[in-house]
Amino acid sequence: MDGNLTKGPILKTLTKLAIPIMASSFLGTLYNITDMAWIGLLGSKAVAGVGVGGMFTWFSQGLSSIARMGGQVQVAQCIGSGDREKAHKYAQTAVQIALYMGLIFALFSLIFVRQMVGFFNLSDAEAYNAAISYTQIACGLIVFSFMTITLTGLYTAQGDSKTPFVANLVGLVTNMILDPLLILGPGPLPKLGVIGAAIATVTAQFIVMGIMILGIIRSKKENVLKGIHLIGGMSTKYLKGICKIGIPTGIQGMVYCMISMLITRMVSGFGAEAVATLRVGGQIESVSWNTADGFAAALNAFTAQNYGAEKIDRVKKGYRVSLLTVGIWGLLITLIFIFAPTPIASVFFHEPSAIATAINYLVIIGFSEAFLCIELTTIGAISGLGKTNLCSIISILFTSSRIPLAMILGNTSLGLNGIWWAFSSTTIVKGIIFTGTFFWITRNGRLQTTLSSRQ
Template sequence: MNTIEKENKMGVMPIGRLLFQMSLPMIISMLIQALYNIVDSMYVSQISENALTAVSLVFPIQNLMISIAAGTGVGINALLSKSLGEKEFGKANDVARHGVVLALASSVIFAVAMFFFANPFMAMQTANADPEIFNYGVQYMQICCTLCIGVFTQITMERLLTSTGKTFYTMISQSVGAVINIILDPILIFGYFGLPKMGVAGAAAATVLGQVIGAVLALIFNLKFNKEINISLLKFRPKRAIIGGIYKIGVPSIIMQCIGSVMTFGMNLILMEFSSTAAAVFGVYFKLNSIIFMPIFGLNNGMVPIVAYNYGARHKKRIKKTVQLSVLTACCLMLIGIFCFWLIPDKLLGIFNASADMIAIGVPALRTISLSFIFAGYCIIIGSVLQALGDAVYSMINSLARQMFVLLPAAYILARLFGLSAVWWAIPIAEIVSVTLTTIFYRKVYRRKVQPLPD
């Protein structure tokens, strides 16, 4: 059992400096991840627009995979940080070990299930489209999903580092994995240096190899530098209470993020009724918005353990200051995103070898969707605060309402009544609903859990 004589920095360091120190490495690594997403699609678009459309259609499944891994990681992160804040170091070790086992088990289950689901999944979306889109999509999906052990392990190991405040090492593992992916993309797609030209399959292989290398690095960092926890599985025994505690927080987050996959799938179905180019634009939007949203998620990853730790340590003022500073930072970052999407949308689309048709559809789409950014920044931060305080179910309800009960029905109705140009307004409409629900839920949780803490 580990012993820690001095207070963890999350309980004593000034909040501004702590949040900066915790989040900056995560923001940098997330920006590199966003760059990888863009470069990956940029190279795929050079194969053909059909290839870009196929990869866009596979995105909901990739998002589902990441949702399961990241949602479980949220549970691990919050429970582990809270245990450290309460000085329950034995429990923190148990949480870490269970997290490793759950990551391995999840990757096996997902790989088997998705290998057989690739064909019917693509068939549902491409019934009236070019058969080439179907073939490209199946290739890409089967490689990414059957070799998903890298992404599950990488996310879990990085969450363990984040839980103890070692976000610098998370930045290194994420960045190296992304850079490896960026380097391998053109080599494997176009067959440089004597290697076979793999096309879309090469893009998938580069993704998987980057994830595996990132996972190995994160594992090494945990074993060598993360002395506050012990992840050795030699004496591991599954404990129902630990698994339940992880998933009590993690399942709402998993469901919340999986809802995003369902929403994307539904939007693809609506957009494919107009054209495959419209679906490609939606896929490109997700790649572009990652440049804006990934730093917010990096800020989130630095903020959650701070809030969870100080809730466990009963430090009310530190929780309040962390939340206020995080929301302010997120909203400022989102304003930058709005300006970029309004001023240079054609230049952004040009990165993906956009045709004249894609430019015509994409420019108004990006401008309309970006109006939701300022609301989204606030909602992302507050939703994660709810998770850190152990009330992730509210975030799940909010996400379900926003994406399933507002966004998709609004997109369908707008498509039927006013055509493609109106579909994009469904996203700002849904985000306004989300702001309202998020504020109501946060006030309720704050009064119940934070307000009673001593000043």
């Protein structure tokens, strides 16, 4: 691909860009599922501990999305308008932000790890110790993840989704090999348990980052990442440009995670098995949201380039094609979760009571999967137009409503299932509202007016 997303058949252009991204997202899902499957052999307490530690790596993704989203949208819009020099400066600034934020978050995590884990009030000592160990390693070396996420966005902005896919494929293979070796310690190898899972994940992230950096070194001169510097001052102009687009997305991601942390604390009142179900259930569900998020990343770059090139009709057509594609995928996941939850739950849990809890989760969450895919795809499109603040307002408002709804439903006869219904119902509402918002933005020439005022 030559990186130009403003010409050619829309479906072919989007699909060519989206398939490697979706495949990369699916590999990301396999990363997490692989960890959970092996850790599941250690028992639900170990899973619960890793689940808590994973909350902080998830929170960190909100911070990393500032550099990724801000960089991806600005770089893609500059490429669409033909200003590659400006695109290069935005790319360099985004990478520097990712590096500095990753190092700061790592330092904070190492210093305050006990206070962070203590928030969840884990009463079981084994689960608590597992959470401490996993968080120290996974968050202490989180900079690899920050760099990987940002580089992926900058590659995508240029229409190159193949390089991140190859890097993630190698990382997945590495993770799948290291997981059983480090977690279970077959033969003479030591059994490291959750520490082994953290080491395997961090090692894989380092390799993925390394491959993408190697791709920059070996790339042609037209790659906007060529010649970037990690150390040095950042231009205030480009820093502001990235923050304007990226901060709303970052806040959205972090708030979303904090809401999930509060709900996880509620869930912990139902025992370690409930926490483990929430963690594992989220990873299983990522089969749909990671795939949709991958397509959304492709649509984001497609929308940003065409918006920069003032091809508004092409933006609208691209969105409709994407909506149909991910909607069908979401409906497929809905059918699987609702009608075949038992074999899925049995892969990750081995205690009958834990399996029963996981089945209830999958069935209830299953009703919202198509809406989840639509929501994520639409966020990608709206963000590509530079309107990340609007996405954040809608997402934060309706995701926050999960807290009072979970408190109300959780205290009824539904119990734990009431909390699951709080998740599902709000996702359905968000999917509907985001879709309506996109069509409202693009109606009656409103987008052309916005573009003119921006210039």
